[in-house]
Amino acid sequence: MYVIYHSSDSFASVTGVSMLSLFENNKGMDYIHVLYIESGITQENKRRLRNIAEQYGRELEFMKMPDWSEKLNIDLKSSKKEWHGLGYNRLFLTEYLPPDVDRVLYLDSDTLIEQPLNKLWNQDLTGYYLAGVDDCLSSNYRNLVGLGKEGTYVNSGVLLINVEKWREDRICQRFIDMIIKNNGFFIFNEQTAINALFCGKIKILPQNYNVNSLVYLYDFDELMKLRKPYHYSYTKEDLLDAKKHPIITHYTGNFYVYRRPWAQNSDHPHAQAFLKYREMSPWKEEALIEDAKDQNAKCCNKLCHMLPRRIMIRFVSFLYNYIRIVAFTVKLNRAQNRCGKKSRLSGNNSWWGRY
Numbered sequence: 101m102y103v104i105y106h107s108s109d110s111f112a113s114v115t116g117v118s119m120l121s122l123f124e125n126n127k128g129m130d131y132i133h134v135l136y137i138e139s140g141i142t143q144e145n146k147r148r149l150r151n152i153a154e155q156y157g158r159e160l161e162f163m164k165m166p167d168w169s170e171k172l173n174i175d176l177k178s179s180k181k182e183w184h185g186l187g188y189n190r191l192f193l194t195e196y197l198p199p200d201v202d203r204v205l206y207l208d209s210d211t212l213i214e215q216p217l218n219k220l221w222n223q224d225l226t227g228y229y230l231a232g233v234d235d236c237l238s239s240n241y242r243n244l245v246g247l248g249k250e251g252t253y254v255n256s257g258v259l260l261i262n263v264e265k266w267r268e269d270r271i272c273q274r275f276i277d278m279i280i281k282n283n284g285f286f287i288f289n290e291q292t293a294i295n296a297l298f299c300g301k302i303k304i305l306p307q308n309y310n311v312n313s314l315v316y317l318y319d320f321d322e323l324m325k326l327r328k329p330y331h332y333s334y335t336k337e338d339l340l341d342a343k344k345h346p347i348i349t350h351y352t353g354n355f356y357v358y359r360r361p362w363a364q365n366s367d368h369p370h371a372q373a374f375l376k377y378r379e380m381s382p383w384k385e386e387a388l389i390e391d392a393k394d395q396n397a398k399c400c401n402k403l404c405h406m407l408p409r410r411i412m413i414r415f416v417s418f419l420y421n422y423i424r425i426v427a428f429t430v431k432l433n434r435a436q437n438r439c440g441k442k443s444r445l446s447g448n449n450s451w452w453g454r455y
Contacts, residue, residue, distance in 0.1 A: 101126070101129055101131065101132045101205060101221050102133050102135070102197070102204045103122065103133070103135070103204070103205045103207060104134075104136075104137065104189075104193060104196070104204055104207070105118070105119065105134065105137070105208075105209060106137035106138070106165060106189050106209070107136075107138065107139070107141075107209045108138075109141045109142055109145060111209045112141050112142075112145040112148075112149065113145070113378075113381070113383040113386070114210060114362050115136070115149075115209040116145075116148060116149050116381055116382065116383065117362075117374060117378050117381050118207060118209060118210070118211050118212060119134060119152055119160075120152050120377055120380060120381050121212050121214065121377045122134075122207070122213040122217075123152065123153070123155075123156035123158055124156070124377070124380070125213050125214060125215055125216055126213070126216050126217055126218075127156070128216060128218070129216070129221075131159075132158045132159070133158070133159040133160075133161070134153065134159065134161070135161050135163060135196060135197075136160060136161065136163070137163050137164075137189050137196065138162050138163070138164065138165060139164075139165040141162075148381075148382035148383070151382060152381070152382065165189065168188045168192075169284070172276060172279060172284075174280060174284045175284050176188055176279070176284045176285075177284050177285040188290045190206060190256060190259070190290050190294065191272070191293060191294070192272050192275070193206065193261060193263070193266075194263055194266045194267055194272060197263055201263055202262075202263050202264040203221075203225065203261060203263050203264070204261050205217070205220070205221065205258075205259070205261075206256075206258070206259040206260075206261060207258060207348075208256075208257035208258070208350065210257070210350065210351040210360070211310075211348055211349065211350050211351070212348070212349040212350075212373055212374055213348055214346050214347060214348065214349060215347040217348075220260060220305070220309055221260070223260055223303065223305070225262040225303060227301070228262060228265075228301055228302060228303040229261070229265055229266065229269075229271070229297075229301045230254075230260060230262060230294070230298065230302055230303070231259070231303035231304070231305050232256065232258060232259050232260070232302060232304070232305060233254055233255055233258060233304070233306075233307055233309055233310035234252050234253070234254060234255075234304055234307070234333040234334065235253050235254055235255040235291075236314065236323065236327045236329045237253040237327070237329060237330065238327055238328040238330060238421050239328075239330035240421055240422070241253075241421075241425065242330055244287055244425060244429065244432070245286075245287050245288065245292040245295065245296060246292075246296045247295055247296060247299055250299065250300045251299030251300050251302070252304055252331065253295045254294075254295060254302055254304070255291070255310055255312065256291040256295075257312075257350045257352070258305075258309055258348055260305075271297070274297060275293060275297065278296070278297060279293070282435070283435050285432065287428050287431075287432060304333050306338065306342070307333075307334045307338050307339060307342035308342045308345060308347040309347050309348050310348055310350050311342045311343065311346040311347075311348065312351075312352040313350075313351060313352045313354040313357060313368065314327075314352070314354065315342055316343060316368070316369045317356055317357070317369065319336075319339075320335075320336035320339050321336075322413055323339070325417055326413050326416060327417075327420070327421075328417065346370075346373075351368065351370075351374065355397075355400055355401060355404055355416060356401070356404055356405070357401075358398075358401050361373075361375060361378075362374070362378070362388055362389060363388055363389050364388045364389065364390055366388075404416065
């Protein structure tokens with residue numbers, strides 16, 4: 101199994117816990133090779149990460165994260181200031197991989213692997229560019245990100261990618277063309293680019309393979325009121341099963357959670373699972389980080405917890421599905437109207453190839 105992570109040094113310990121959980125719960129897997137695309141990770145954290153791999157007899161390879169704005173000669177922008185654009189690596193994963201690798205599992209740093217991944221790894225991807233889990237998107241957002249009616253918008257934190265098909269169809273160049281056309285700006289960054297390009301050609305996985313914070317925090321009816329999805333791939337029973345039997349937990353940020361599991365005094369409902377594996381890691385003696393939310397986020401959290409739950413869900417639904425849409429639309433229009441750098445890119449870019 102070939103797996104890719106990426107992070108800066110600030111998330112190295114979180115990624116290390118995820119990697120440890122991957123190895124711990126997949127001891128029966130014959131082969132696991134982890135490619136870690138890193139940005140400024142210290143030698144000490146690299147040593148700790150290598151020790152985890154050596155402990156389980158697995159392969160770990162580091163690769164320096166490219167500056168994609170520089171390589172593509174266009175200013176890649178983020179729709180939210182706290183999103184650092186590291187995820188653009190996902191668009192060019194085929195360029196990191198040896199030619200004999202025909203599929204790869206991409207995992208966000210804030211994931212926790214809680215069961216074996218044999219069934220996931222052996223999914224039939226014939227005719228699909230990738231497999232992922234539905235992200236519960238409303239019709240307003242679908243229009244904003246350019247998703248057709250036939251497509252399902254998946255969360256890009258867990259992706260099983262058909263590398264062979266990406267190479268055959270020259271997907272990297274198609275992503276480059278999209279980036280130039282959009283002047284380096286996408287709502288939800290690279291996740292939107294992936295879903296828009298592969299609309300209708302994404303295999304939908306069970307919710308258990310990407311149990312995000314929404315699933316842990318809300319029941320099915322609350323989630324439908326909160327997100328108002330145009331189409332949702334899962335039933336009430338599916339969400340209950342995912343919450344009870346997660347295969348991969350994804351600790352996504354959420355307005356109702358003050359602190360995720362790697363922060364002090366976490367209030368995430370599934371925090372103990374993460375802390376269990378952290379106690380097995382080289383960072384177990386280190387203090388958890390302090391709360392890093394800005395003042396506006398803290399005020400929003402406090403207000404949401406003060407309101408009756410029913411009113412809170414209606415209030416946040418209005419902000420999420422209408423006010424936020426307006427704000428994102430303004431940003432999108434500005435980006436599209438702004439003159440970007442002239443690109444020197446062509447179909448035969450000199451930097452293609454494995455770094």
